[in-house]
Amino acid sequence: MRRQANLAAQMSLTVVGSIAYDAVTTPFGERERMLGGAATHFALAASFFDQVRVIGPVGDDFDAQSWEVLQTRGTITDDVEQVAGGKTFFWKGEYHDNLNSRETHVTELNVFEEFKPKLSQEAKDCDVLFLANIVPDLQNEVRGQCQKARFVAMDSMDLWINIARDSLVETIAGVDCLILNDEELELLTEAPNFVAAANEILDWGPSSVIAKQGKYGAALFTKDGYFALPAFPLASVIDPTGAGDSFAGGFVGYVAAHPERPIDHELLTQAMVYGTALASFNVEDFGTERIVELSGNEIAARVGELQQMTTFAHQPIALRS
């Protein structure tokens, strides 16, 4: 645990999830060891919107530069548990076929294997909570400790759908928003498409479901409506690692930044746009490299572009019969 000098009292956004070192090869280059992990990517994106508190384990090998990156834009790392004698979670993967497929070469859970989230009182008192992809039972336990949270969102993955479906369904029932890849929504519900899948999950407990669609964009389902936003068009994508967590960071961060507004379809729609913008920056370079140096002005400009690219004037036309 590393104490920071100025603990802000107003922090309100807690994230629990992995902090990792990644080795990544894409058709456009490679990195042998770069800071990664779901909580890292989430925090870097969300820190534009609110002060973030990260919960997750690292090992002795977690270096000064990594602490610094994690603390970008004031993110609090007091709840990051540095396990003595342990090694940080390590993932090595390679992207093929124009980034359309991903192959995992190495997964070393290391300190993540025995991870039991310990929340400080400040972490428990969070206003907004994001449960990044970890064992569903742990997500549920953390969720239970954050009773004051007015918005709880979660991610998951196919692994838990396949080996811990009951726990996952129970965990989903306790959150406000499920953010999942569209194919995982179908796998989870056995529905024939993500529209039917998301609609079914709205009956399980969450008041909103987001279907992430990778390079195509994302779709939001709430009890009040549907909203879909295409991805920002990039002619050059360097590394997709962390795109989903950057999306979640922008999306959940936007909600956290608006404590005065009701968390309704309109707010979540606007949050989707910021999630989409952050995800698009994330993939422009390896790992955290682009988001670390990103400016608020760049985000604002991209949001404006996204609006222009998706807006049309509805001109009614006399149709033949």
Add this chain to the structure above:
Amino acid sequence: MRRQANLAAQMSLTVVGSIAYDAVTTPFGERERMLGGAATHFALAASFFDQVRVIGPVGDDFDAQSWEVLQTRGTITDDVEQVAGGKTFFWKGEYHDNLNSRETHVTELNVFEEFKPKLSQEAKDCDVLFLANIVPDLQNEVRGQCQKARFVAMDSMDLWINIARDSLVETIAGVDCLILNDEELELLTEAPNFVAAANEILDWGPSSVIAKQGKYGAALFTKDGYFALPAFPLASVIDPTGAGDSFAGGFVGYVAAHPERPIDHELLTQAMVYGTALASFNVEDFGTERIVELSGNEIAARVGELQQMTTFAHQPIALRS
């Protein structure tokens, strides 16, 4: 060739392509023999916007009911060549894996094998031309005969990219708009993604390129901008056959219906919305069954819904740094 009583003088939209009988099995049902083919699906969708003239071959087996369906909303079939002793193009296929994959069981080209488009003067004088997916050289020949056309759009498929790429590239150079699946755009250009692919093709001749993305929607690239529209969210999709041609019918039809407007980014953007609406209706039932009975009011309502589902209020936010 079947003469119709009232030949309208103002017709302006010509389509050349296949007219077929399809046998289709999906997880939701099957049809042993239904009217299909690219020109058929295109004409049914486009006929809401303008009078359509269809060019394509059929056999002796093409029955009265099929002529009637093809003539829906006044489509002119004078240029449909009924080959004596021939059999209509037949395709038999099956959809698996929640409609995500398609297997072809039978392809009988029949009269389509020897098809040489013969255009009447009225067909040649068209204002707008759509070249549905046929051999690129035939598309190019038809395109050359329609010198007055102010907008020419074309489709193609992976087969021609693989076995007739040079002809295809030459044909593309002569049209205004290429409409292709995003993966086919990548295959055609060897670009790493459809954004880079579409941008490259804009240098080949066309002033617009559309990347069809199936259940995710479609994206428009012009020299003046980018526009993307998600698909209409359907919890129940029955049969995707013809969706792309219905999209093209709505899209090209909308352009044909506005002879007074310049064919610019804005017009094509609005046309995309009608294409998306028509494609969404097409997949709600087998083959042509839904579009035949569709009303203009239903289309107008869906376009309004599409606008609502994709519109967001851009509320600038003070971002942290």
